[in-house]
Amino acid sequence: MSTPPLSSVGHDLRTPLNAIIGFAQLLEAQTGGPLNDRQRKYVSNIETSGRQLLELLDHLVDLTSVESPMAPPVIVADVDSILRDLQPMLHGLLERKTVTLALEIPDGMPPVTVDRAQVKQALSCLLRSAIMMTRAGGQVRVAARRVEPSAAAGPGAWVEMAVRAAASPGRGGTVAILTLPSELSLPGVETT
Amino acid sequence: MTVEPRKILVVEDNALNLELATELLRHAGYAVVQARSAEDGLRLARHERPDLILLDVRLPGMDGLTAVKALKLDASTRHIPTVAMTAQAMKGDEEAARAAGFDAYVTKPIDTRALPVTIARLLAGGESPS
Numbered sequence: 001m002s003t004p005p006l007s008s009v010g011h012d013l014r015t016p017l018n019a020i021i022g023f024a025q026l027l028e029a030q031t032g033g034p035l036n037d038r039q040r041k042y043v044s045n046i047e048t049s050g051r052q053l054l055e056l057l058d059h060l061v062d063l064t065s066v067e068s069p070m071a072p073p074v075i076v077a078d079v080d081s082i083l084r085d086l087q088p089m090l091h092g093l094l095e096r097k098t099v100t101l102a103l104e105i106p107d108g109m110p111p112v113t114v115d116r117a118q119v120k121q122a123l124s125c126l127l128r129s130a131i132m133m134t135r136a137g138g139q140v141r142v143a144a145r146r147v148e149p150s151a152a153a154g155p156g157a158w159v160e161m162a163v164r165a166a167a168s169p170g171r172g173g174t175v176a177i178l179t180l181p182s183e184l185s186l187p188g189v190e191t192t
Numbered sequence: 193m194t195v196e197p198r199k200i201l202v203v204e205d206n207a208l209n210l211e212l213a214t215e216l217l218r219h220a221g222y223a224v225v226q227a228r229s230a231e232d233g234l235r236l237a238r239h240e241r242p243d244l245i246l247l248d249v250r251l252p253g254m255d256g257l258t259a260v261k262a263l264k265l266d267a268s269t270r271h272i273p274t275v276a277m278t279a280q281a282m283k284g285d286e287e288a289a290r291a292a293g294f295d296a297y298v299t300k301p302i303d304t305r306a307l308p309v310t311i312a313r314l315l316a317g318g319e320s321p322s
Contacts (some may be wrong), residue, residue, distance in 0.1 A: 011250060014279035020210040022216070024305040031219045054301065142243035 002030040013057050023048040055093060057129050079144050079159055079180070080105045093128060098136040104143040110182035112159050122178065123161070130165040130175045139166050140186070147179065155188055157182045197223040198315055200211035203259070205251050213246060213277075213302070216290035228229040230259035237269045244315055247315065248252040249289060257292040273298035277302065291293040 024047035027035065063171065083103050095103055112119075123142075128139045140163065147158040159182055163175045200222045204210040207228075212226045225240050227233040230251045237245060247262070249256035256276060263269045276289040281298040286297045296310055 011279045014300045015206055015209065016278060018302060019212055021208075021301040022209075022212040022304050026212070026219070029304070031215070050301070059219060 010061055011058065012045065013056075017050055017054055017057070021054070022046055024050060045111045046078075055128070055132070058124065077114060077119075078111045079161060081110055082116060082120050082123065083142060086120060086127065089124065090127055090131065093131050097131055097134065099131050099134045100129075100139045101161045102139055102141045104141060106144065106146075109144055109146060109159055110157050112182055113165065114180050114181040118176070119180065123163075126176050126178075130163050141162070146182075197221055197226060198243040199223045200311070201225045201227065201233060201236055201239065201245045202247065202262075203227045203230060203251070203256070203304035204248045204252060205229065206248075209300070216304050216307065217246075217311070222310070222311075228270060230256060234259060234262055234269075237263060237272065238266070241268075242272060243277075245272055245274045246275055246277055246311075247294075248290075249285075251277050257288065260293045261287075273317070275285065275314065 006149060026032065028040065034109050063165060067101065076091045080103075083105065090101060112145045127142070134140055143160075143164070145160050147159060147160050159180045161178045161180065163177075164173065165175050166173075195238065196213065198221075200217050202210060202213045202217070204213060204222055204226075205228050210226055215223050221289060225236055225242060227236050230247075231254055233245070233247060234254075236242075247256045247259060251259070256278075260274050260276070263274060273295045274293065275296045275298060276286060276294040277298050277300065278289070289297045296308065296314060298307060
């Protein structure tokens, strides 16, 4: 079964969301006249729910992009720069949820041999999920560590990235762990 | 002395979104001219001489990218600042809009607090030094 192009689905869902969120904002700004407290609360609920739908839509676009069957280019990248690229995209969601993001990337991480765009999308999905499930005031942490070669991990060094959600700093559970091959574990790949 | 409000042409095929942009801009003190298609938008741009054009990118018939190219080729409209308004929001869309000639790019859902600021900035930049 063929599916509509992703750009078309995104466009079709964003068009009514524009009216829902926009008119709610106009009401909230009381451009149409004063609102009482209960009316202001209802309007705020409409805008908040509209924004949640928008987050879900963005999340869906991320997921669908990851599942696209294009052959991934294998390149060498460093995890620190991938995470730095992601931070501005998560800023709005972090602010709305009043959740902080902590990155723990020790010095000396070996570059990883991955499709940079797909790893970025996978991390974006994981981090969005972690932020959504974290209560206000909580923290999402991404911790990277080097995994040395072993029978279980395979030859060459690997980089493990753990995403953890915590109701408060220092607590909480692991959402997911990504284990990425370093350039030492896959010989003969293109280096950019 | 009465100061005429600055005039903005809004080109948007979705009735509710056209109403939203119109309400927002009128509340910010602008006069608004409406069009539901790029073809009507081009005609009104030439006749009404708006100070700025807010143009949806995806429109039935001629799309917004083609329309802005036509505006920039016409000596009577090429100076008018143009803002692309799109629900597309895919990678590369902003670059395509700017390459076509748009001066600014906003994605839907439009931020009703930020859009008037963007428009005021473009209008201020478009004023002659005299």
